Amino acid sequence: MSSIECCVMTGQHGVKKQLVLVSLSAAEPQYEKEEAVYHSGAENGKPVMVIARDEHLSQSTVSTILKDEKQIMNAIRASASVRSTLISKKRIGPLEEMEQLLVTWMEDQIQKRMPLSLLTIQTKAHMLFDELKKNYDDNHNKSFVASAGWFHRFKNCHNFHSVKISGEAASADAKGAAKFKDILQKIVIDEGYLPEQILNVNETGLYWKRMPQQSYIHKEATMMPGFKAYKYRLTFLLGGNVAGYKLKPLMVYHSENPRALKRIDKHMLPVHYHHNKKAWMTAMLFEDWFVRCFIPEVKDYCRENKIPFKILLILDNAPTHPQNIGDFNENVKVVFLPPNTTSLIQPMDQVAVATFKAYYLRNTFAQAVQATDNEEKDLRTFWKEFNVLNSIMNIGKAWKEVKKECMNGLWKNLLQVYRGDKSDKQTKARSQTRAGRDGVRMTPQSPPCPGPTMPLAPNDVAFQSILFFLALQLPTTCSLRCWIDR
Known part of the structure; x- marks a missing residue:
């Protein structure tokens, strides 16, 4: 017989008795029947028949309860002690008032998108407690220590939890972004820029030997050993236009002539290869890319699409983008985004960079899985043999996989015209018009x-x-x- 359950027989004379399972872990009213049998009946010397009649129970039920008296009473006491010892104490004084004011202050900071650390909350709690303590008499002379235990109880009581701050949206200037969109709209309409002539570029970093930080294991397992993370980093410059055209990426590596690129023609790579000691973009590298790579590429693109070589280049206000970059070519007009608006309206910072990195990781991990499945090498050996040339090839493949629809949809937060399918239809209409002017019949x-x-x-x-x-x-x-x- 379990200490949690007991079986009793119920029924009348001449009727088949049924086995009923009485759970001792039920609510407290379930124990009133047993306590009534013990205290009001058995202790007063009442017979089983009288107890059964008074309590409206069968004689077999009463007999079973009396037989297992010790076992059932122990279970009742154990259950009662759990409920009776949980005493809620209402605090009064400066501590309770301080916590209420602290909750209000934290909610106000959250609305203002201000990050709150543990040290900041503890400091504010000390300040509020010291101010409120002055309003109370000497009876409330207890000191307050904003310990980690207090904060743990405080956040659980008021339903606060920790989250990771993502991106730069907290410092974004929404008003400045809205004003710039109106200015850009006027420039595009007044000067008659086509979707093929409006471009944007943006830098991003890539850890080209990155390993996943999470994995799936059996529920019975508690941890999984990992590998030391390689911190080999590249810097990329990605860009494209409203029509969906993608510029050839610019890659900045820390070595001018790495061993993996020995006897490799760098002009045949799917990227423009540049080097910097720290693999960072600099103003000098950007100027060199603008003159030697960007201008020839967009000039050829305009000639192939039979449109005038007139470019509107949109850049953010990073220090690596010289303010006089527009003076290098009279056919290129450079417009700079306002400060703190990159996360809101810069096209390449919306989806393209994240999509490119996702494709790169997928291709790289697919190669790792294929190499380890054939039992030719283990994962550690694969990463040691994975060089910068393999990374460049995966980069070119990943950038090629970014679809035209993705590149076109980047501009929906910045441009009111030339968005989505509308720009594609306009592009086709202009192509037919240009073809008609050139003497080629489209009928x-x-x-x-x-x-x-x-x-x-x-x-x-x-x-x-x-x-x-x-x-x-x-x-x-x-x-x-x-x-x-x-």
Whole structure:
């Protein structure tokens, strides 16, 4: 028989008795029946029949309770002691008032997006307690120590918990961002910039040998040993335009000629390779990239898309971006974002960087899993052999996987025009308009092709040369049968 449960038989004479399970861990009213049997019946010497009649119980139930008296009473005392010893004490005095004011102060700081550390809260609690203690008499002369134990009880009582502060949104200037959007809107409309001509670039760091900090294990396990984290860092400059075009990334590494790039043509890499002792972007590197990489690339892009070479480049106000960078080329207008608005309206800081890093980690870990599954090497060996060239190839692949729709959607917080599908439709319409101006018909049917001015034999070399040349120049919808017939 368990100390938590007891079995009793219930029923009347001539009726089959049923086994009933009485739980001693139920609510306190369940124990009133047993206590009534003990105190009002058995102690007064009443027979079982009288106790059963007075308490409206069967005789077998009363007999079972009396038989297991010691066991049941111990369970009742154990349960009663748990409930009876939890005494709630209401505090009065400066401590209770201080905690109420501290809660109000913390909620106000949270609304203002001010970070609160343990030391800050303890200091404020001391100040409030010392001020409130002056309003009480000498009977409340207890000292207050804002210990870790007090803070633990305080935050549990008032439902506070610790969170990690993410990003730069707490220091963002929403008013300055809204004003800049109106200014940029006016520039785009007044000067007639196309989606292909509006670009933004942004720097970011990448730990190219990064390992995951969490893993999945069985519930029975408590921990999992990890590897020492490699802190090899690269700096990247990523950028693109409203139409979804992606610039070739700029990579800054700490070594000018790493061993992994020996006998490798750096111009054939999927990145513009630069070096810096600390692998950081500098004003000199940015100027060099602007003149030698950015200007030629966007000039070729404009020529391929048959649009004027007129660029609007949007930059943040980082120290590595010289304020006179717009003077290097008269066809490039540079506009700087206001301070503390990067997290709100800078396009490349919205989704593109995070998406690029996610693709990079996925590709890199896929290679690690493939190498370890074949039992050719373990994870430690894989990371030792993983060099900067492997990282550059994964970087190029990851940047290529960032879709055009993602690049186009980055601008929704900054531009009111040229957003989403609207810009794609406008781009197609402009392309058709430009094609029409250039003399290429975009209609599905073309007029009959004019015949030659002089008869030529089909086997003539000159005839075949002209036919081949015209096949390259004429629209694909034109039929060349008329030339053969003639």
